[in-house]
Amino acid sequence: MTEEKTPAEEPKRDASVQKREEFEKRTVFTEMFNLFSLVGFLYGALDERLSVQEGMQRQFGKPVWFYRTRLENNLLACLGGISFLFYLFQVVTGVLLLMHYRPTTAEAYRSVVDITNHVPYGWLVRGIHRWGANLMIVTVLLHMMRVFFTAAYRSPREVTWVNGVLLLVFTLAFGFSGVLLPWHQLSYWATSAGTDTLSAIPVVGEGIKYFVRGGATIGQLALTRFFAFHVVILPGLMLMFLVLHFLMIRRQGISEPL
Numbered sequence: 001m002t003e004e005k006t007p008a009e010e011p012k013r014d015a016s017v018q019k020r021e022e023f024e025k026r027t028v029f030t031e032m033f034n035l036f037s038l039v040g041f042l043y044g045a046l047d048e049r050l051s052v053q054e055g056m057q058r059q060f061g062k063p064v065w066f067y068r069t070r071l072e073n074n075l076l077a078c079l080g081g082i083s084f085l086f087y088l089f090q091v092v093t094g095v096l097l098l099m100h101y102r103p104t105t106a107e108a109y110r111s112v113v114d115i116t117n118h119v120p121y122g123w124l125v126r127g128i129h130r131w132g133a134n135l136m137i138v139t140v141l142l143h144m145m146r147v148f149f150t151a152a153y154r155s156p157r158e159v160t161w162v163n164g165v166l167l168l169v170f171t172l173a174f175g176f177s178g179v180l181l182p183w184h185q186l187s188y189w190a191t192s193a194g195t196d197t198l199s200a201i202p203v204v205g206e207g208i209k210y211f212v213r214g215g216a217t218i219g220q221l222a223l224t225r226f227f228a229f230h231v232v233i234l235p236g237l238m239l240m241f242l243v244l245h246f247l248m249i250r251r252q253g254i255s256e257p258l
Contacts (some may be wrong), residue, residue: 021179028163075191082139083136086136089132090136097129098231103223103227105219108183109182137171146162163248170238173234174234176194177229177234178226183223188218191222191226196209
């Protein structure tokens with residue numbers, strides 16, 4: 001006698017057969033492609049183990065409070081994101097410039113000239129980096145003004161406000177430290193005037209000025225220190241405080257205006 005299969009067993013058999021057929025269609029190449037590609041990261045084997053797609057949907061689907069006016073909802077609320085976008089532009093273009101820049105008093109200006117005139121699209125990368133720095137400072141200032149005039153710094157977001165003030169200081173320090181790197185007349189005298197103002201700080205002014213310059217005058221040590229601040233120290237601090245800033249915003253949400 002042949003064993004009859006119950007209706008409940010048929011769907012199980014069909015599912016197992018379909019899974020077996022899908023497995024046989026897979027090849028080593030497609031598995032490797034899905035594993036290391038963006039498609040595989042979101043929908044493939046990695047997503048089956050880490051649930052990346054579910055986590056992204058949960059984060060991106062989190063509701064945000066609406067502002068009362070169309071201008072506040074579409075423009076002013078985006079200034080922080082625009083500032084972060086400019087920061088990403090600065091990182092990418094800065095890495096590209098770093099591949100050709102030589103931080104010595106003898107080679108700095110010549111390397112900048114080579115980037116502008118001889119490196120393919122170097123003039124474009126340098127222009128984006130230069131104007132992106134100015135636009136980033138403007139958008140960060142506008143973002144801070146929006147937060148201040150709408151009183152978005154109120155409790156319980158005081159720590160987020162202090163964090164944002166530090167990010168503003170880092171942004172201004174980015175711009176100031178990058179002025180000296182081309183090592184031409186304008187950058188030299190602008191840095192000289194900027195560091196001279198530090199001596200006006202009571203008690204510790206002269207010490208800060210000497211530390212920033214690396215000596216009594218602006219020379220190779222000053223260029224090295226400005227390069228280290230601009231390329232290593234400030235980017236690390238900026239990234240750390242940006243992560244903290246975003247985590248606090250995700251935790252507390254966006255404050256509604258007055």
